[in-house]
Amino acid sequence: MQQDPDVAAAEIARLRRQRQQLEEELERHVGVRNAWRQLWHQVRASLLAYARQFYHQYFPHVGRRVRAMRRAQNPDFQPYQIKLPTPLPGALRPRILHAIPDLAVGGSQQLLVDLMETTGHILDYHIITRHTWGMPAYVGVPTQPVPYVRSVAAMMRVLTAAAPTLVHVHYWGNRAAAAEHWRWYYYVFEAAARLGLPLVENCNDPTGPYLHPHVARYVFVSQYALTHFGDPVGRNVVIYPGSNFQLFTRPATELPPPGTIGMVYRLDADKLDAASIDVFIEVVRRRPRTRALIVGSGTFDALYRQKVAAAGLGGAIEFTGMVTYQALPAYYRQLSLFVAPVYRESFGQVTPFAMHMRLPVAGYDVGALGEILAQPEVLAAPGNVQQLADIIIALLDDPARCQALGAHNQRRAQALFSLETMVADYTALYAEVLGSLG
Known part of the structure; x- marks a missing residue:
């Protein structure tokens, strides 16, 4: 017997509220039962605050050395200066x-x-x-x-x-x-x-x-x-x-270059997983003239690089490391096709960026990607590396279709996802x- 959608929705809402009430009760209960732990946290926080003050006052050269080391690890990264009107x-x-x-x-x-x-x-x-x-x-x-x-x-x-x-x-x-x-x-x-x-x-x-x-x-x-x-x-x-489409755009006469796929994400577990790099390895392995660009850094950075090195494809798959927001359009401009190998996605602003740059987008059919793209033919079953690789290779081998998809993406992005x-x-x-x- 099929359940009434309104009844099911009400039951889901009730369970969510019940779960949150239990979490809040746990928070209050833990707070009472562990008063000494809470006191220790407050004392520790105060000690850390005094330690930081002491550190910055008497050992500024150490802080400068640490910040210099971080800048050396990411030489091109500069914080974005917010321009308040x-x-x-x-x-x-x-x-x-x-x-x-x-x-x-x-x-x-x-x-x-x-x-x-x-x-x-x-x-x-x-x-x-x-x-x-x-x-x-x-x-x-x-x-x-x-x-x-x-x-x-x-x-x-x-x-x-x-x-x-x-x-x-x-x-x-x-x-x-x-x-x-x-x-x-x-x-x-x-x-x-x-x-x-x-x-x-x-x-x-x-x-x-x-x-x-x-x-x-x-x-x-x-x-x-x-x-x-x-x-x-x-x-x-x-x-x-x-999205700021004055920034993420290209002249009407400029076509995306051929043969380069890429993604732009924090390389972390909020959207990606350990297997997200596999589709790039598979496409480059099956289509050797293809280049891949991995833009971003995070916890999976080392693992992805190890997988690429183990596949012997280090010369074809480039990792950029941390990139600033204002530098992103230059990397998008190097791509022929944007890949979204995510395992979950509520929106993903990097996708409209690619869309307005007149790039075709291919990825896994998860979360809101289908809603954003409105092109089910460019989405593979979640986690199906071979199917997604097939889609990407077919697009790369059909420049006319890529141009048509890119034009569709730009119109859709401008209509729905403008700043x-x-x-x-x-x-x-x-x-x-x-x-x-x-």
């Missing part, structure tokens, strides 16, 4: 406080930057993060790291000092997926609720939202994400991440939640 004269700008675990290079972080650079004249943006990154990826906006908050009361003090009009949380997963992030989020949500601050929650990853009655809107980055993870009770909205559309949607959302932008 001049506030409108006399404008009463509501303060939007973004809460995000880190400011490394990524789609969630770029969304923040794009909003700041386009609406900073009417909105006052501040950021809190759970931890800082060794080499800052973005600079130029007030950012406060709050890594050692261990209670709701402590987070309330942070939010009170920041004095936001609205708190916009970028949620990356539940307790099982990221326990430390989840605890930090728990404090943010509870503190904002107790202070009566309006909340907007972005669900940028393929995971369920943090359910809280104080959240005014859950923002999902694709219809796929909303359908699979949205709260059936409502308060959901889909806003596609927008202007995203900014208009978020501005309308803030206006709805706040009542007015002033």
Whole structure:
């Protein structure tokens, strides 16, 4: 007997809420049972703060040496300077406080930057993060790291000092997926609720939202994400991440070069897995005149390089290491075809980048990729390396089809995934939640 979809949706929502309630009860229970552990964390945090102060005051040369070593490892990497527009004269700008675990290079972080650079004249943006990154990826906006908050009361003090009009949380997963992030989020949500601050929650990853009655809107980055993870009770909205297509474009007369495939990702387990490199090895092995470009760095970097070396293809598959946002278009311009060998994907802004560069895209049929591309023939069954390699080789051997797919991709990207559309949607959302932008 087929179950009614509304009944099934309500049951899913009930189970999600029950799971989160259990997680919250666990957090409170652990906090009571381990008061000494909590005290130790606070003492340790204080000692670390004093140690850092002592370190920076009396041993600055050590810090300079460490930073120099990191720059040497990534000589081309420079943090992106956020360009905030001049506030409108006399404008009463509501303060939007973004809460995000880190400011490394990524789609969630770029969304923040794009909003700041386009609406900073009417909105006052501040950021809190759970931890800082060794080499800052973005600079130029007030950012406060709050890594050692261990209670709701402590987070309330942070939010009170920041004095936001609205708190916009970028949620990356539940307790099982990221326990430390989840605890930090728990404090943010509870503190904002107790202070009566309006909340907007972005669900940028393929995971369920943090359910809280104080959240005014859950923002999902694709219809796929909303359908699979949205709260059936409502308060959901889909806003596609927008891309700066003035940057990610090419002249109408410029065709992509032949014979080069590539991907642009953090080489980490949030979207990729140990086998994601295999399709590049397979294509180059079967089509020796093909070159591959792997743009990005992360935990899989060494493993991927080992696999390529073991296959004897080091001369044909190039690894760029860490690359800045502003340098990405030059790497896309080297590609004939973009490959998305992901095992999960809620949106993936790197795909619209490729689309507007008039590149065909091929990948695994997972998450929102089908929704973004609207071309099922370029998607292989999840994890099927041979099938995806067949698709890629067939496209590389058919330049006319590649051009047609690239033109289709550019039109679709401009229609759905432009920066202007995203900014208009978020501005309308803030206006709805706040009542007015002033």
